Amino acid sequence: INQEAEPTIETTGWRAQLHPDSRQRIVNKILDTLKKHLPVSGGLLELQKIAQRFEDKIFTAATSQSDYLRKISMKMLTMEWKSDNTIANNMLSNEVGPSNKLLSQ
Numbered sequence: 001i002n003q004e005a006e007p008t009i010e011t012t013g014w015r016a017q018l019h020p021d022s023r024q025r026i027v028n029k030i031l032d033t034l035k036k037h038l039p040v041s042g043g044l045l046e047l048q049k050i051a052q053r054f055e056d057k058i059f060t061a062a063t064s065q066s067d068y069l070r071k072i073s074m075k076m077l078t079m080e081w082k083s084d085n086t087i088a089n090n091m092l093s094n095e096v097g098p099s100n101k102l103l104s105q
Contacts, residue, residue, distance in 0.1 A: 014065040026072060027055045033076050037083040 062068035
């Protein structure tokens with residue numbers, strides 16, 4: 001009995017099975033998230049480069065299509081979460097009153 005599992009598309013050729021249009025849609029979603037949560041100091045082109053490099057890095061490192069999608073989703077959720085917390089913390093600190101810096105001057 002051969003106990004070795006046969007390779008599947010999930011483990012061997014998932015990258016070839018992922019259509020380039022799908023990858024571009026994912027890059028566009030990453031770009032949308034970046035535009036919402038990062039200052040655009042270098043312009044839109046710079047954010048596009050960041051989104052493309054990030055997607056390519058995850059695509060190369062992922063072990064399967066589901067791993068690829070999970071890693072990208074988790075990173076986007078983390079960015080959303082950190083941004084929401086930063087906004088909430090800034091709002092709270094503004095509501096507390098004058099900063100201690102004024103008192104120390």
